[in-house]
Amino acid sequence: MTESTYNVAVVGAGAVGLSAAVAFARDGFKTVLVGGLDTRRDGRTVALLNGSVRFLEALGAWPAIVREAAPLETMRIVDDTGSLFRPPPASFRAGEIGLDAFGWNIENTALVEKLAEAAQACVNLTHVPEFATGFEASDTGASLTLAGGGTVRASLVVAADGRNSKLRQIAGIGTRTWSYPQSAVTVILAHDRDHRETSTEFHTRHGPFTLVPLPGRRSSLVWVTSKAEAERLSQLDEAALAAAIERQAQSHLGVMRVDGPRGLVPMTGLSVNRYWARRVALVGEAAHVFPPIGAQGLNLGFRDVASLRDAVVDGQNEGHEPGSEETLTRYQSSRDLDVRLRTAAVDGLNRTLLTGMLPTDFLRGAGLLALSNIGPLRRVVMREGVLPRVGAPRLMQGASTG
Numbered sequence: 001m002t003e004s005t006y007n008v009a010v011v012g013a014g015a016v017g018l019s020a021a022v023a024f025a026r027d028g029f030k031t032v033l034v035g036g037l038d039t040r041r042d043g044r045t046v047a048l049l050n051g052s053v054r055f056l057e058a059l060g061a062w063p064a065i066v067r068e069a070a071p072l073e074t075m076r077i078v079d080d081t082g083s084l085f086r087p088p089p090a091s092f093r094a095g096e097i098g099l100d101a102f103g104w105n106i107e108n109t110a111l112v113e114k115l116a117e118a119a120q121a122c123v124n125l126t127h128v129p130e131f132a133t134g135f136e137a138s139d140t141g142a143s144l145t146l147a148g149g150g151t152v153r154a155s156l157v158v159a160a161d162g163r164n165s166k167l168r169q170i171a172g173i174g175t176r177t178w179s180y181p182q183s184a185v186t187v188i189l190a191h192d193r194d195h196r197e198t199s200t201e202f203h204t205r206h207g208p209f210t211l212v213p214l215p216g217r218r219s220s221l222v223w224v225t226s227k228a229e230a231e232r233l234s235q236l237d238e239a240a241l242a243a244a245i246e247r248q249a250q251s252h253l254g255v256m257r258v259d260g261p262r263g264l265v266p267m268t269g270l271s272v273n274r275y276w277a278r279r280v281a282l283v284g285e286a287a288h289v290f291p292p293i294g295a296q297g298l299n300l301g302f303r304d305v306a307s308l309r310d311a312v313v314d315g316q317n318e319g320h321e322p323g324s325e326e327t328l329t330r331y332q333s334s335r336d337l338d339v340r341l342r343t344a345a346v347d348g349l350n351r352t353l354l355t356g357m358l359p360t361d362f363l364r365g366a367g368l369l370a371l372s373n374i375g376p377l378r379r380v381v382m383r384e385g386v387l388p389r390v391g392a393p394r395l396m397q398g399a400s401t402g
Helices: 015-026 050-058 062-066 108-120 166-171 227-234 238-248 297-317 325-354 358-373 375-386
Strands: 003-011 031-034 045-049 070-072 074-079 090-093 103-107 125-128 132-138 141-146 151-159 175-191 198-204 207-214 218-226 256-272 280-282
Touching: 003 015, 003 141, 015 031, 015 108, 015 125, 015 151, 015 297, 031 151, 045 050, 045 108, 045 207, 045 297, 050 062, 050 103, 050 297, 062 103, 062 108, 070 207, 103 108, 103 207, 108 125, 132 151, 132 166, 151 166, 166 280, 175 207, 175 227, 175 238, 218 227, 218 238, 227 256, 238 256, 297 325
Parallel strands: 003 031, 003 151, 031 125, 074 198, 151 280
Antiparallel strands: 045 103, 070 103, 074 090, 132 141, 141 151, 175 218, 175 256, 198 207, 207 218
């Protein structure tokens, strides 16, 4: 049995956990990362919005990540619902708000690999590739029990252990979960035509069908549709699936070919009644789960980490240790409104697509038309989408080199 003591222990070695470990270690906190890396390709990608790019720049990880990513210079929305109030396609360009790109799209496994490389280079960071099986908190600190029998003690434990978070359950933090009558098919594609750094989202009656650029003539797809249709699509052979995707995409990228693994993702959501308990803070999917719509999930997880880092640094400047109640209360207040607003926005968009009610169709169509034609409004919405101005964590406020 061995025991080690740290300022911060991060549990979970996905992208959010890795970023948290690097952030605290770079600020001089003695940090341990607990968990094994999972770098299996699963056909999923993430669009890193401008705030996340700034965050990864601050961690020193961006130069390696950007080489594997494709810029999203234009976002195009096509109403394919068949509604009577269907507006014309709308395009939003990053240059309108002074950015080179709204964000960058990268395979999730490539992002994890690059963050793992950044973690290996951190002086104050130790990686323990074991599962945490137990957690206890006291006035003097937290204690993690490891699967191999060892113990890790820390002032603060950061729970980045996913939607089924064991730490969240042990800490007794309550959750609310919900589901939609849909699933998402994810796959990586090659195609004949250039995507021109344009993300195209078709709004269908069963959910969004979104093609996002990858390097070269490749794109990632998230196709949200009914559970039965998603199941059917996921069982097609590669040629038949590619043909179905090409039809739904109205052939705007030409002939499609499946160029990577595919996934079938349930459309579910989760929220927590608080973001912390004694000596533990929740980040990423331990704190909130989004359906794969609007590129909010991982970007919000990175905002959790950047906000928690600010709370810990500010608390230390006032004489509080990382796991103190004062520090964790500060973290709670920084996350509450942001997460609730994003949850409501993603939930609202998805539900308006599912309804066939004419008033809802009219309001959605009118809103898209207004965004297309009213310049100041569209610029405000675009800025808020990629980086909220109010309460943005400090590591997300730097100058982007994207």
